[in-house]
Amino acid sequence: MWYHKLLHLQSSLQNLMKRGYTGQALQLSNFKSLFSLSIHWCHTASKSVSCTWHQHEDHLVSALLSSALNLIIFWHLLLPELQYASTVMRFDYVWLRDHCHSASCYNSKTHQRILDTASVDLCIKPKTIRLDETTLFFTWPDGHVTRYDLDWLVKNSYEGQKQKVIQPRILWNAKLYQQAQVPSVDFQSFLKTSDELKKFLQNFLLYGIAFVENVPPSQEHTEKLAERISLIRETIYGRMWYFTSDFSRGDTAYTKLALDRHTDTTYFQEPCGIQVFHCLKHEGTGGRTLLVDGFYAAQQVLQKAPEEFELLSKVPLKHEYIENVGECHNHMIGVGPVLNIYPWNKELYLIRYNNYDRAVLNTVPYDVVHRWYTAHRTLTTELRRPENELWVKLKPGKVLFIDNWRVLHGRESFTGYRQLCGCYLTRDDVLNTARLLGLHA
Ligand SMILES: C[N+](C)(C)CCCC[C@H](N)C(=O)O
Numbered sequence: 001m002w003y004h005k006l007l008h009l010q011s012s013l014q015n016l017m018k019r020g021y022t023g024q025a026l027q028l029s030n031f032k033s034l035f036s037l038s039i040h041w042c043h044t045a046s047k048s049v050s051c052t053w054h055q056h057e058d059h060l061v062s063a064l065l066s067s068a069l070n071l072i073i074f075w076h077l078l079l080p081e082l083q084y085a086s087t088v089m090r091f092d093y094v095w096l097r098d099h100c101h102s103a104s105c106y107n108s109k110t111h112q113r114i115l116d117t118a119s120v121d122l123c124i125k126p127k128t129i130r131l132d133e134t135t136l137f138f139t140w141p142d143g144h145v146t147r148y149d150l151d152w153l154v155k156n157s158y159e160g161q162k163q164k165v166i167q168p169r170i171l172w173n174a175k176l177y178q179q180a181q182v183p184s185v186d187f188q189s190f191l192k193t194s195d196e197l198k199k200f201l202q203n204f205l206l207y208g209i210a211f212v213e214n215v216p217p218s219q220e221h222t223e224k225l226a227e228r229i230s231l232i233r234e235t236i237y238g239r240m241w242y243f244t245s246d247f248s249r250g251d252t253a254y255t256k257l258a259l260d261r262h263t264d265t266t267y268f269q270e271p272c273g274i275q276v277f278h279c280l281k282h283e284g285t286g287g288r289t290l291l292v293d294g295f296y297a298a299q300q301v302l303q304k305a306p307e308e309f310e311l312l313s314k315v316p317l318k319h320e321y322i323e324n325v326g327e328c329h330n331h332m333i334g335v336g337p338v339l340n341i342y343p344w345n346k347e348l349y350l351i352r353y354n355n356y357d358r359a360v361l362n363t364v365p366y367d368v369v370h371r372w373y374t375a376h377r378t379l380t381t382e383l384r385r386p387e388n389e390l391w392v393k394l395k396p397g398k399v400l401f402i403d404n405w406r407v408l409h410g411r412e413s414f415t416g417y418r419q420l421c422g423c424y425l426t427r428d429d430v431l432n433t434a435r436l437l438g439l440h441a
């Protein structure tokens with residue numbers, strides 16, 4: 001078994017050589033005794049390459065040190081079967097100098113860099129490199145020493161990040177959400193214990209929606225609730241807003257009409273992170289709230305038509321809000337693609353979808369426009385599948401939190417008097433609260 005692993009390691013090193021990595025000899029410190037195997041290869045550069053590795057319980061770390069190029073670390077995860085996962089990590093020497101955590105380069109109390117990165121020679125190479133069981137030591141030309149725990153390097157490598165998600169989520173359609181039986185949190189316990197707050201935030205992060213029950217139906221209590229989680233994001237609609245179908249603002253939300261699924265404030269450069277709804281009163285019919293997991297729909301697009309997903313993530317477009325009603329004069333423009341993904345791991349983090357507020361499409365060249373509409377149609381088809389629609393009737397006392405970067409909302413038309421209050425939350429502060437409670441956010 002070990003022999004196979006070593007052979008694989010040998011071939012990965014040889015592949016690197018073929019791509020131009022040269023060196024002298026490979027010392028198999030821990031396995032030498034077992035296999036008395038050492039790999040020699042040609043060296044063209046006078047700089048030497050050495051490789052050392054250490055066996056840990058479930059993985060093997062090896063470091064290939066090249067003073068001519070960069071540092072390469074092999075991380076081999078040993079699985080019970082013959083198979084094992086292996087990751088090659090590469091670190092640029094400027095990067096290694098820049099991330100030095102010595103007392104003169106880094107303030108470990110404030111977690112801030114002291115080193116002036118611009119003072120680092122872009123062609124810097126270490127004078128010497130030494131590796132012991134767990135730590136790498138670099139001595140730089142000016143004599144400064146940087147030490148790195150191998151574990152720290154592995155954890156903070158690009159290759160490691162590529163395989164991780166920033167935000168773990170459970171994507172849902174109506175059935176999946178109902179089956180999950182996500183519990184609501186009680187207002188009083190929510191205010192009193194951080195355990196309840198944590199439970200609430202955990203569900204909110206996983207599903208993109210969450211409910212709090214038994215909230216006294218007033219704007220003040222809704223505000224108190226919101227403030228327990230984060231800072232309220234004041235916008236052109238105010239800090240706490242309160243609305244009925246009174247046409248007081250130049251937006252369809254202030255009517256009795258049905259509203260198709262959408263995310264709010266797509267016309268802000270940074271759309272509001274979280275939307276809070278509390279229905280204080282409704283004497284009439286209709287007016288149910290529609291919720292659709294935009295990331296679930298986007299994932300369906302990715303599976304069915306990956307090139308359309310890619311187009312929606314690449315093409316920037318504008319959304320716009322023009323208002324001239326009474327005293328309210330606003331003109332907002334937000335630019336960005338419908339699907340926003342992190343480039344290094346392709347993780348979706350923000351969907352901007354509002355067909356009402358989408359502005360003139362003039363940021364897309366002629367030869368792309370039609371393909372963009374096709375991709376937009378595919379996404380819309382997924383978003384409109386009845387099985388993806390979760391319908392809820394908001395009642396006084398039950399407050400709904402929506403991740404406005406992920407979950408679309410809409411409403412059924414209604415009759416009678418209906419009063420809704422709520423606010424937007426600052427996303428950074430919601431995530432801050434979650435992290436401080438020990439959640440992955
Ligand atoms: C009423 N309330 C303040 C919640 C929002 C009104 C904003 C509606 C707008 N069309 C948008 O989607 O952004």
Ligand SMILES: O=C(O)CCC(=O)C(=O)O
Pocket residue numbers: 253259264289409410411420
């Ligand atoms: O009236 C509603 O239920 C929601 C309207 C809406 O989309 C909004 O206020 O953002």
Ligand SMILES: [Fe+2]
Pocket residue numbers: 253262263264409
């Ligand atoms: Fe809305």
